[in-house]
Amino acid sequence: MPSPQIILAADVTTNRQHTNVAEVEQRLGSLELILGISAVRKTVLIIVLAIIWQVYASYLDNPLLFPTLSDTLTTLYDRFVDGTLPSRIWTTLQVLITGYVAGTLLAAILTILAINTRIGTDFLETMTAMFNPLPAISLLPLALIWFGLGASSLVFVLIHSVLWAVALNTHAGFLGVSRTLRMVGGNYGLTGLSYVMRILVPAAFPSILTGLKIGWAFAWRTLIAAELVFGVSSGQGGLGWFIFENRNLLDIPAVFAGLLTVIIIGLIVENLVFQTIERHTIQKWGMKE
Amino acid sequence: MLQAIQQKIDPTAGLPDVKAASEARSLLTVDQVTLRYKTPNLLITATEDVSFSVERSDRFVLLGPSGCGKSTLLKAVGGYMAPVSGSIHINGRPVKKPGADRMMVFQEFDQLLPWKTVLENVMFPLIVARKLPRREAEARAREYIDKVKLTRATDSYPHTLSGGMKQRVAIARGMAMQPDILLMDEPFAALDALTRRQMQDELLQLWEDTRFTVIFVTHSIAEAIKISNRILLLSPHPGRVKAEVINVDRARQDDGSAAALERDIHNLLFSESGHRE
Numbered sequence: 001m002p003s004p005q006i007i008l009a010a011d012v013t014t015n016r017q018h019t020n021v022a023e024v025e026q027r028l029g030s031l032e033l034i035l036g037i038s039a040v041r042k043t044v045l046i047i048v049l050a051i052i053w054q055v056y057a058s059y060l061d062n063p064l065l066f067p068t069l070s071d072t073l074t075t076l077y078d079r080f081v082d083g084t085l086p087s088r089i090w091t092t093l094q095v096l097i098t099g100y101v102a103g104t105l106l107a108a109i110l111t112i113l114a115i116n117t118r119i120g121t122d123f124l125e126t127m128t129a130m131f132n133p134l135p136a137i138s139l140l141p142l143a144l145i146w147f148g149l150g151a152s153s154l155v156f157v158l159i160h161s162v163l164w165a166v167a168l169n170t171h172a173g174f175l176g177v178s179r180t181l182r183m184v185g186g187n188y189g190l191t192g193l194s195y196v197m198r199i200l201v202p203a204a205f206p207s208i209l210t211g212l213k214i215g216w217a218f219a220w221r222t223l224i225a226a227e228l229v230f231g232v233s234s235g236q237g238g239l240g241w242f243i244f245e246n247r248n249l250l251d252i253p254a255v256f257a258g259l260l261t262v263i264i265i266g267l268i269v270e271n272l273v274f275q276t277i278e279r280h281t282i283q284k285w286g287m288k289e
Numbered sequence: 290m291l292q293a294i295q296q297k298i299d300p301t302a303g304l305p306d307v308k309a310a311s312e313a314r315s316l317l318t319v320d321q322v323t324l325r326y327k328t329p330n331l332l333i334t335a336t337e338d339v340s341f342s343v344e345r346s347d348r349f350v351l352l353g354p355s356g357c358g359k360s361t362l363l364k365a366v367g368g369y370m371a372p373v374s375g376s377i378h379i380n381g382r383p384v385k386k387p388g389a390d391r392m393m394v395f396q397e398f399d400q401l402l403p404w405k406t407v408l409e410n411v412m413f414p415l416i417v418a419r420k421l422p423r424r425e426a427e428a429r430a431r432e433y434i435d436k437v438k439l440t441r442a443t444d445s446y447p448h449t450l451s452g453g454m455k456q457r458v459a460i461a462r463g464m465a466m467q468p469d470i471l472l473m474d475e476p477f478a479a480l481d482a483l484t485r486r487q488m489q490d491e492l493l494q495l496w497e498d499t500r501f502t503v504i505f506v507t508h509s510i511a512e513a514i515k516i517s518n519r520i521l522l523l524s525p526h527p528g529r530v531k532a533e534v535i536n537v538d539r540a541r542q543d544d545g546s547a548a549a550l551e552r553d554i555h556n557l558l559f560s561e562s563g564h565r566e
């Protein structure tokens with residue numbers, strides 16, 4: 001009767017160690033690496049769109065309706081060099097950053113209260129339910145009455161646009177942290193603020209980042225729109241005002257240059273700032289949904 | 290010797306004096322503990338009137354069919370749940386809340402902090418709970434990572450590890466804290482049979498090295514016999530103590546005594562109630 005038998009594979013030298021890590025972990029090819037970066041793929045796409053713009057506008061040949069890309073870029077360059085655009089951008093960014101940071105801080109305070117107390121939870125849930133559906137820009141007329149024609153009205157509206165999106169996502173993220181991780185945090189004796197900062201915030205970071213991104217998008221759009229409505233504060237308007245002003249002067253290439261600037265800044269923040277943060281956090285940690 | 294083990298299994302014999310003798314100096318005493326869950330429309334009694342004590346360097350196993358309240362008991366010892374009646378004392382102090390004197394190793398693979406590398410995961414509780422300076426924490430973390438044979442993965446993030454590697458990190462993290470008791474809730478249950486055996490061997494090897502105290506939950510009789518020196522058998526719905534098996538470490542594979550003990554425990558768990566789970 002045949003008995004069980006173990007036949008070794010031909011090249012097995014007993015318990016061979018992988019002395020060289022490269023045998024197990026191989027690097028990807030460089031083309032694969034470059035195309036793996038989504039920023040690269042998106043840049044290629046933008047270049048294609050730019051070519052289509054240039055060709056179509058030259059064919060149309062009507063700078064009052066639709067200037068060519070080269071006209072727009074020339075104007076953009078001129079306005080940059082003569083200092084108008086940089087100062088407009090600076091005005092806009094100052095207001096934006098003030099509002100964004102203030103809104104985020106308020107959101108942080110609200111969610112920390114909400115996660116630690118029941119009244120805080122009720123408050124946050126009621127407020128987000130009420131204010132989240134309300135477009136921030138609709139508060140502008142009221143803000144103008146309360147704070148007058150100036151940066152503080154804009155900051156108020158911006159806070160409103162950032163606060164609820166960030167708070168809602170952060171709170172949802174905190175609630176979604178797995179019971180195991182929360183028990184681990186308790187096991188380490190972490191309570192209160194240190195528990196929130198060391199366990200909940202990193203564990204909920206994907207949601208928090210989503211909230212920050214949505215908040216940024218809301219704030220950016222709201223601000224440009226608000227500037228288009230009244231714009232000038234203490235004689236120095238922002239980007240939205242720049243667009244509006246040049247439309248009145250029928251300087252359409254400058255309008256396009258303004259719009260292009262808005263897009264470029266939006267792209268830089270969304271695709272560079274946030275994606276860099278994402279790459280160094282949730283992607284590295286394997287937490288991206 | 291087999292005879293002696295069987296004697297001790299007998300549910301009516303031995304238990305009271307074991308308890309009385311150990312009460313004064315036990316590391317952990319669980320005294321007539323009843324644990325209940327409150328759900329919106331009913332009250333579920335998970336365990337009722339459970340008493341046991343754990344001595345230093347015990348490898349104490351809670352064994353019983355699914356739903357008999359093993360995890361619940363462990364959570365109560367961990368301080369995540371307060372008993373409805375009875376008391377739990379560790380080193381003579383009542384257990385009120387979770388703490389780093391009782392480190393938990395969970396069954397779930399997501400118990401590691403995904404934003405920290407293996408090294409940082411092991412270091413983190415040493416720094417926040419033991420208040421060790423960074424360098425000391427790192428040295429100790431590296432020592433225990435070596436012990437669980439993960440030196441090569443020291444700087445990896447958890448999501449790049451296999452299930453068994455993650456559990457080994459969790460064990461290293463628990464042991465590096467040198468807690469009074471290590472609480473392990475079916476830490477190997479989600480592993481394949483091969484890895485599981487390997488991990489059991491490694492755990493025993495680690496115990497030989499440092500003689501830590503551990504409460505280990507499982508519903509595998511074979512695993513219980515392999516790992517423990519004492520087993521507490523629980524009956525289901527609600528969980529009550531059915532028997533305590535002592536000197537389990539004297540059962541041996543080669544003379545068939547382990548297999549016999551396994552059969553006895555199985556019969557005891559499933560005989561009278563008449564149902565298998």
Ligand SMILES: Nc1ncnc2c1ncn2[C@@H]1O[C@H](COP(=O)(O)OP(=O)(O)OP(=O)(O)O)[C@@H](O)[C@H]1O
Pocket residue numbers: 326327328333334335353354355356357358359360361362508
């Ligand atoms: N969060 C909960 N809410 C309500 N009842 C629960 C909860 N967790 C457990 N139970 C109940 O308590 C009893 C004991 O559950 P427990 O998880 O302790 O069992 P166990 O012995 O660990 O089982 P297993 O071996 O399947 O893990 C079960 O009847 C279960 O239905």
Ligand SMILES: [Mg+2]
Pocket residue numbers: 359360361
């Ligand atoms: Mg369980």
